[in-house]
Amino acid sequence: MSLPVAERWFETKRLDATTTLLLEPHVHILEQANMFLIEGRDRDVILDSGMGVAPLRPVLDALRADPAKPLAHVASHAHIDHIGGVHEFGERLIHPAEADDMAEPKGIRSLRSADFAPETRQMFLDAGYPPLWELLIDAVPWEGYDPDAYLLQGAPATGLLEEGDAVDLGDRVFEVLHLPGHSPGGIGLWEAETGVLFSGDAIYDGPLIPVEPAVYARTLRRLRDLPVSIVHGGHDPSFGRDRLRAIVDACLPKLEAAPG
Ligand SMILES: [Zn+2]
Ligand SMILES: [Zn+2]
Known part of the structure; x- marks a missing residue:
């Protein structure tokens, strides 16, 4: 199969003075x-x-005001769509429950959709995602790129982030929230002073994937009570508190009805 060459691989959008x-x-x-x-x-x-x-990494360094400043990779969790580039960074932080997964990924590591288990593919359809393509990409980053040669590379953590830990940027401090349910070691970054929450796959404005429904329900109830001003999720556009509550309220009854 021959795929077109993308004009640029990453799309970038500055959300505010310090967030891209x-x-x-x-x-x-x-x-x-x-x-x-x-x-x-x-x-x-x-x-x-x-x-x-x-x-x-080169894309980030071109965007950063000071590319010489330390740059840490924080993984919200260890799924393939969140840690693909982790090996490019010297400082790699993740929750202990998924550190092994990041070091040696155990899930899908290729771009071939057929490598997902049939039950997993069905779960994505049931959640509301459109059917997968044969490959997970519809273009290649450069001429001659071989999608079959792609292999997700993990990398060992250089530090661990647990509930209540601080991620300190000097002028801003984010608190780590442990938000399990989509994955055991899902974390969010919470800035209480501004109400900014980076939530990973614990919540976003699209089809949610509860892997452990009862645990996930607890996480969603916790998120519902947070005085957020904006949520930057692991997928889909960012949203505010009303939308957060609407997403939680739509999802909770389904989780409570689920077995386990
Ligand atoms: Zn995920
Ligand atoms: Zn994801």
Whole structure:
């Protein structure tokens, strides 16, 4: 199969003076995750790194006000669409429950949709995602790129982030929230002073994937009570508190009806 060459692999959108959203528009919507570059006074953070189809680090360094500043990779969790570029960074932080997964990914590691288990594909359809393509991409980053040669590369954590830990950028401090249910070690970054929440796949404005329904329900109830001003999710556009509550209220009854 021959795919067209993308004009550029990453789409970037500055959300405010210090926050930039990056996306991979040529990845199927199911695996098209948000990456957030958060620039601080002393340190920058990249929250998640997409699929790892094309190098991310040079793109970030071109965007950063000071590319010489330390840059840490924080993984919201260890799914393929969030840790693809983690190996490009020297400082790699994740919750302990998914550190092994990031070091040696155990889930799908290829771009071939057929490598998902049939039950998993059915779960995505049931959640409301459109059917997968044969490959997870509809373009290649450069001429001659071989999608069959793609292999998700993990990397071991250099530090661990647990509930209540601080991610300190110098002039801003984010608190780590442990938000399990989609995955065991899902974390969010919460800035109480501004009400800004980076939520990973614990909540976003699209079809949610509850892997452990009862645990997920607890996480959603917790999120519903947070005085957020804006939520930057792991997928889909950002949203405010009313939408957060509407998403939770639509999802909770389904979780409560689910077995387990
Ligand atoms: Zn995701
Ligand atoms: Zn995920």
